[in-house]
Amino acid sequence: MSKAYLGIDVGSISTKGVVLDENNHIKASTYLWTEGDPLYAVKRLLSALKAQLDSSQDKIVAVGTTGSARKLIGAMTGAAVIKNEITAHAIGAMSVHPDVRTIIEIGGQDSKIILIENGIVIDYAMNTLCAAGTGAFLSSQAQRLHINIEDFGEIALHSTKPTPIAARCTVFAESDLVHKAQIGHKKEDIVAGLCKAVVTNYLNNVGKGKKIISPVIFQGGVSKNVGVIKAFEEILGMPVTVDTNSHLTGALGVAILAKKSKVENDFCFDMTDIEFKTMGYECKKCSNNCEIICIYRENEIIDAWGNKCENGAIRKSYKN
Amino acid sequence: MKKLKASFPHLGSYHAPLEVFFTAGFGVDYIVPPPITKRTLEIGSRYSPDYVCAPFKYHLGNFIETIEAGANTLVQSSGVCRLGYYGELHEQILQDLGYKVHFVNLAKYKAPKPINFYNGFKEIKPDMSLTKIAQIFPVVLKMFEHIDEVEDFIRQNVGFESTIGSFDKVHADFLSDLRMIRKKKELNNTYRNYMKRFKEISVKKPNNPLRVGIIGEYYTIMEPFSNHYIEKELAQMGIIVDRWLNVSNTLLHYPKKEMKKHIEDYVKYPMGATSIPTIDRALDYAKKGYDGIIHVKSFGCTPEIDTIPVLQNISNDYKIPILYFSFDTQTSETGFTTRLEAFYDMIVMRKEAKK
Ligand code: SF4
Numbered sequence: 001m002s003k004a005y006l007g008i009d010v011g012s013i014s015t016k017g018v019v020l021d022e023n024n025h026i027k028a029s030t031y032l033w034t035e036g037d038p039l040y041a042v043k044r045l046l047s048a049l050k051a052q053l054d055s056s057q058d059k060i061v062a063v064g065t066t067g068s069a070r071k072l073i074g075a076m077t078g079a080a081v082i083k084n085e086i087t088a089h090a091i092g093a094m095s096v097h098p099d100v101r102t103i104i105e106i107g108g109q110d111s112k113i114i115l116i117e118n119g120i121v122i123d124y125a126m127n128t129l130c131a132a133g134t135g136a137f138l139s140s141q142a143q144r145l146h147i148n149i150e151d152f153g154e155i156a157l158h159s160t161k162p163t164p165i166a167a168r169c170t171v172f173a174e175s176d177l178v179h180k181a182q183i184g185h186k187k188e189d190i191v192a193g194l195c196k197a198v199v200t201n202y203l204n205n206v207g208k209g210k211k212i213i214s215p216v217i218f219q220g221g222v223s224k225n226v227g228v229i230k231a232f233e234e235i236l237g238m239p240v241t242v243d244t245n246s247h248l249t250g251a252l253g254v255a256i257l258a259k260k261s262k263v264e265n266d267f268c269f270d271m272t273d274i275e276f277k278t279m280g281y282e283c284k285k286c287s288n289n290c291e292i293i294c295i296y297r298e299n300e301i302i303d304a305w306g307n308k309c310e311n312g313a314i315r316k317s318y319k320n
Numbered sequence: 321m322k323k324l325k326a327s328f329p330h331l332g333s334y335h336a337p338l339e340v341f342f343t344a345g346f347g348v349d350y351i352v353p354p355p356i357t358k359r360t361l362e363i364g365s366r367y368s369p370d371y372v373c374a375p376f377k378y379h380l381g382n383f384i385e386t387i388e389a390g391a392n393t394l395v396q397s398s399g400v401c402r403l404g405y406y407g408e409l410h411e412q413i414l415q416d417l418g419y420k421v422h423f424v425n426l427a428k429y430k431a432p433k434p435i436n437f438y439n440g441f442k443e444i445k446p447d448m449s450l451t452k453i454a455q456i457f458p459v460v461l462k463m464f465e466h467i468d469e470v471e472d473f474i475r476q477n478v479g480f481e482s483t484i485g486s487f488d489k490v491h492a493d494f495l496s497d498l499r500m501i502r503k504k505k506e507l508n509n510t511y512r513n514y515m516k517r518f519k520e521i522s523v524k525k526p527n528n529p530l531r532v533g534i535i536g537e538y539y540t541i542m543e544p545f546s547n548h549y550i551e552k553e554l555a556q557m558g559i560i561v562d563r564w565l566n567v568s569n570t571l572l573h574y575p576k577k578e579m580k581k582h583i584e585d586y587v588k589y590p591m592g593a594t595s596i597p598t599i600d601r602a603l604d605y606a607k608k609g610y611d612g613i614i615h616v617k618s619f620g621c622t623p624e625i626d627t628i629p630v631l632q633n634i635s636n637d638y639k640i641p642i643l644y645f646s647f648d649t650q651t652s653e654t655g656f657t658t659r660l661e662a663f664y665d666m667i668v669m670r671k672e673a674k675k
């Protein structure tokens with residue numbers, strides 16, 4: 001039997017998982033849609049990972065979770081490490097590119113920038129407010145233009161004269177796009193213009209005031225779009241690296257952290273048969289009315305949070 | 321005549337000295353404003369212009385809550401920034417909503433000349449006794465100072481308490497005891513006793529703990545609800561927190577000249593409101609080698625937005641990380657914790673690398 005480490009990254013759109021061996025080599029990995037139900041997504045993720053592993057060979061001894069549902073999934077899997085996605089991505093990217101200086105990350109609903117110096121995060125920024133620079137924006141525009149989002153990047157590469165598109169905000173960009181299409185701009189030019197718009201929007205918002213230094217790593221769902229990669233390289237005037245596994249970086253990072261933590265726990269894939277459920281209560285003890293989330297495993301509370309003060313704390317019931 | 325029941329919008333832990341001032345000084349009842357909660361913000365936002373900065377909304381919401389609690393005389397302070405104009409708007413909105421209250425807008429009496437203060441106070445209660453006010457005023461000021469001293473001490477230690485909640489408990493007792501105090505001597509004794517109790521609380525501090533300085537806009541920095549209890553969060557991570565901005569420092573010990581001189585390499589002209597102390601403290605924390613700085617402000621706070629490029633220069637020159645938070649009425653808790661946790665990881669890793 002050899003030890004293995006599981007990293008799970010549960011975002012609002014997609015859920016990613018990797019299993020590492022002692023030498024940080026990926027033994028199994030998978031990627032699926034969260035579909036608004038992180039608990040069920042993780043169950044599906046675990047079945048998929050289990051199928052890739054040899055159960056007589058590898059034994060998972062530590063779990064790490066990251067992403068917006070990290071706490072919930074951490075409680076579910078008894079994780080050794082629960083980490084925010086900024087640190088997880090930085091650790092993951094540095095494990096593949098130790099000399100990385102800038103990480104650009106554009107996902108389905110948010111984007112971030114992480115600056116690294118000598119293997120340490122020195123600055124970062126995150127954008128969760130505006131959709132203009134994210135994957136969601138690109139896919140809705142692709143739909144409007146009747147293009148498959150997978151072909152989006154390729155189409156952009158055919159353009160020689162990208163159409164300038166007002167990128168400040170989604171609503172403006174949309175109406176500008178309609179207008180440009182109507183006055184006869186070519187489709188590939190508009191698509192390339194949109195890729196450029198995503199990049200300028202990103203640099204003006206998340207990247208504002210940040211010094212982007214090479215080597216630059218680009219990750220997150222949008223990094224699969226060659227049109228956006230090209231736009232980044234042109235505007236930044238430096239090469240931008242995208243790994244084949246770039247979508248797994250967060251899961252990879254948190255698996256490494258789980259290994260580093262040296263906290264080992266029994267983990268069993270059969271979690272897929274156990275019933276997990278969350279329930280929200282409103283605390284009525286003051287007018288904050290905190291929404292308290294309780295996590296149940298087979299009708300027993302395993303964790304709870306959301307109370308702003310001790311008065312609203314709900315105790316876990318431990319099984320003896 | 322109806323009995324006067326005065327109130328002042330809630331801010332941090334300062335309701336005790338205000339209560340003493342109103343009851344002992346003016347001889348009017350004081351309605352302790354209900355603590356700021358989600359509800360305050362909800363009502364405040366409902367009746368405020370959408371784009372106004374958050375302190376306006378909190379104040380309006382809290383005014384309505386104090387009226388519900390029985391207040392009939394509301395006092396609005398003067399402010400260094402837009403807050404100075406907000407009183408009139410608050411008054412108008414409350415009137416339009418049909419609340420029949422007496423609204424005293426101290427901003428009309430341009431501080432800080434004593435005669436102007438006098439006129440403002442006179443509007444609160446025309447037959448007030450100047451002697452009583454003169455007697456209680458120094459006690460009240462001292463009380464502000466003591467509250468700030470106590471809270472400075474708490475910020476330095478609460479993250480390391482052996483039993484969670486020890487500091488909060490003594491702090492609450494302290495604030496409630498202050499309400500009874502009318503004499504300087506009593507105040508001295510109470511303060512001394514409580515400082516002793518605070519110092520007796522068992523804390524386990526590591527050798528070289530993380531240190532973070534907090535800077536930013538007046539209201540957001542002082543009202544914990546409005547900044548998502550950021551100081552508490554930092555303490556729970558085992559961090560020493562420092563903050564200069566409080567009522568006694570801005571009111572009584574504000575070395576404006578020295579501060580301007582100190583930051584002259586970075587800024588030539590003041591940018592209004594709290595911009596000078598924001599930049600001055602940032603530079604000081606940077607020079608002292610703090611592990612990080614956190615800048616907080618309400619969304620749309622112009623003076624503090626203007627300080628950001630300067631802070632970025634300081635951050636570059638001194639290689640000190642600065643995290644920027646802008647709180648609006650819908651700031652998401654998840655985004656907030658993610659960024660704060662990442663900040664913590666970052667300063668821990670930096671510190672380890674320096675070793
Ligand atoms: S948890 Fe605390 S702050 Fe939240 S509603 Fe309950 S009593 Fe109020």
Ligand code: SF4
Binds near residue numbers: 594
């Ligand atoms: S300092 Fe900022 S928050 Fe305060 S009144 Fe001025 S703009 Fe509003």
